Amino acid sequence: MIPSIHQPRPIRIAYRAYVVLFFLYLALPLAVVSVFAFNDSQFPSLPWEGFTWAWFFGSERPMIGVFHERPILRALGNSGFIAVFVSLLSVVVGTTNAFLFNRYDFRLKGLFYVLMLLPLVIPGIVLGISILVFSSTVANAVWDSANVEIEALRPGITLVILGQFSFITTIVTLVIAARLQKFDRTLEEAALNLGADRLTAVRTVTIPYLAPALIGGFVVAFLMSFENFNTTLMLVGSDAPLTIAMFDRLKEGSTPLLNAVSLLLMIGSSLLALVMILFQRKS
Amino acid sequence: MQAGAKLGFILLISPLVLWLGLLIVIPHVDMFLVSIRERIGVGQYQTSFANYMAFFGEPLYIITFIRTAMMSILATVITLLIGFPVAFYIAKIAKGRLQSALFLLCLVPFWVSELVRTFGWMILLRETGLISKFLQWSGLADQPVEMLYNDVAIMIGLVYTSMLFMVVPLITTMESLDDSVIEAGYDLGGNGASVLREIIIPHAMPGIVSGSIVVFMLSLGNYLTPTMLGGKDSLWFTELIYSQFIVRFNWELGAAFGFMLLFLSSVIVWGTLKLTGQTLKSTMG
CATH class of the missing domain: 1.10.3720.10 (MetI-like)
Incomplete structure (x- = not known):
């Protein structure tokens, strides 16, 4: 319970571990989406084929990056x-x-x-x-x-x-x-x-x-x-x-292009949220 | 009211009336009118309850309807059980910087679109996904394991998607609970369980109710998670609505389905409010 009430050590540790696990659960899907945006492969899954920026900046088939993909x-x-x-x-x-x-x-x-x-x-x-x-x-x-x-x-x-x-x-x-x-x-x-x-x-x-x-x-x-x-x-x-x-x-099936778009979205919305928080703290 | 104030009042109430009238009230009335008409020829309609009869006459529709409701209730309960200890930790145990950092961490995933979150779970759960690979690597499975396209996957997705809407109201209500009240509970001979039952949960009730209502609504009305994680046989009621409207172009039946969904959600929200003695104003406003 609250800090002023003494609790046995194992319970406190178990509770803390639970909270850590919870945040891992929150982070896991987002982390996975972000990491595979850099996979040098046609599929956003293992095996890891090496690091690439192509899903952002690539301009040739089969790897057309976000910034060259007109419909997106x-x-x-x-x-x-x-x-x-x-x-x-x-x-x-x-x-x-x-x-x-x-x-x-x-x-x-x-x-x-x-x-x-x-x-x-x-x-x-x-x-x-x-x-x-x-x-x-x-x-x-x-x-x-x-x-x-x-x-x-x-x-x-x-x-x-x-x-x-x-x-x-x-x-x-x-x-x-x-x-x-x-x-x-x-x-x-x-x-x-x-x-x-x-x-x-x-x-x-x-x-x-x-x-x-x-x-x-x-x-x-x-x-x-x-x-x-x-x-x-x-x-x-x-x-x-x-x-x-x-x-x-x-x-239709996913390519890491979607991961790249997702990562950009995450960065964009986090920045917006950050700006808002900073602005509200200032006033 | 004097003339100026009256003019101000009219100017302020017009947007409200236009918004609620044109986008909420009249469209729903119109949708109801469409749902009680039956096509009897090209461009000819008569008023009847045929569409509702079609709903009650087809077991698949009813099964889907009940299943969606049950799964949504289950998702709400699981979200509450998982989120409550975390909310308590953030509200009452973490202090200062850690507290605000954890609170922000709770919010961050939800600034990302639901599509991205669902996509993340697809990458994790599918046959060629990370968890399957991990199980093979560790020797727990000797062939790829498909974890997508079943009810557990839908449940994982629903709980994940709505977690924020449970945790935030819980934190807000529990923050206002004074530590000394909990201490008093212990001083009077209470133990962890009785303090939780007699003090913390009653205090957190408004948060529990508003969190549950929002999570239930989001699960019930969810389309993306059941379709992407549950596959073709996920039998979610919103999929029926979508297919009647967009695929089969049977708006009359689709409108009836829409009304059934609205009716279900209203009954459950209203029932929850009545059972717990809350009002929509106290939990949402």
Whole structure:
């Protein structure tokens, strides 16, 4: 138990060993993926054929590296585009939601709050198909009545953005609301007393205070969007984001190219997470 | 409300209403409407429960449904059992730098996409994989061992994928438990087991509930792990939904399946909240 309660030595050692084993279990698959990105072979498995950078920089068959593999680069671009849009949208709506629940009392507030949490307990795949069904209904109705085809409502990037936005917003709202909760309202009142109007007070006092949560929410949304699979799977069109493109390749059989992409993803997301932590520590 | 405040209120509530209305509520209503219609000709439909009848009339669908629920519950329990001691260690035993380092280490694997994690397990478990090679090398097996494409592999993947969502809420709730309360438990004659049962677990309950709900939801709705680690016969309910929608283009039946999944998850989440006396607001918000 806790350090102040004496426990026999074997129990303490066994407990520590268990925790170490746990972290090995967490690290194992990721370590394996990373190591085989450098295997000079067509398969990400033993035997070890020697070290190579070819799966990153190779430009000739059979070893075309990540940086010369067009479809993967395009999928990466799609993912980045989607993630930026989703993050921007969900930070904006997350902020308005946080202010709404923090500053106003209105009828059915409790109901709205529960509704706002609901996307967290709806399976991602169900969110995906419900948006797919609804957008087709709308698109078909428009086509039947006006003979206009709305491309954005058919599976593709727009729907993927909307689908991811639909549940990531809840998480971003919670992140921002948590910080707004701790905000000292008297600071805003002081600004009002000094002659600022409400909007200026919020802009110059409250928003800077919220900045760490806004950036944190943005990064979380970005990463969640980037790695989302279930909702995206149902809404994807011809321009697939990276997770879907990798999934399609994985079904056909894997080469260390996928390991190389995975390793780059790991490095990228760790750096992002690190930046976020440093930023939040500073403030 | 004065005019300015009223305008502000309208400006703030519009995005919320648009988001929840257009992307959550109306799509689900529409999906329900699609699920209760039956195609009787080209472009002709009538309202009926034929799709739900099809679900209840086909044993394979029901078996898959129940199996998915059971496996998800089992995955939740295993995740809790594995994660609880680790969360306790991080929250109450590790101190200072070690504590924050371990906490961060818990988070790191999950900043990587689920696809990468699953891929890692495939490299480890498959016939030509690392564990198989290791068993042969050590003499425990004399031929390649296939460890993919079975229920244990699915379970390993599910537990791994959802570990973070169990450990983090557990750590957060247990951190707030004062050491002196545990000490008092011992002073009053309690032993490890009774302190755990009477003090630590009741205190950690909100964390246990929210962790379990999230892990259950993630397992139930998982598509990637069962397909990649369980192979063709993994019989996961999300695969049925996917195949009705994308492969067979039978949206009516797919929508009915989607509703069954939503119904199952809602019932279990609601039941868990009621049983433990928690609310969605207290565990999620």
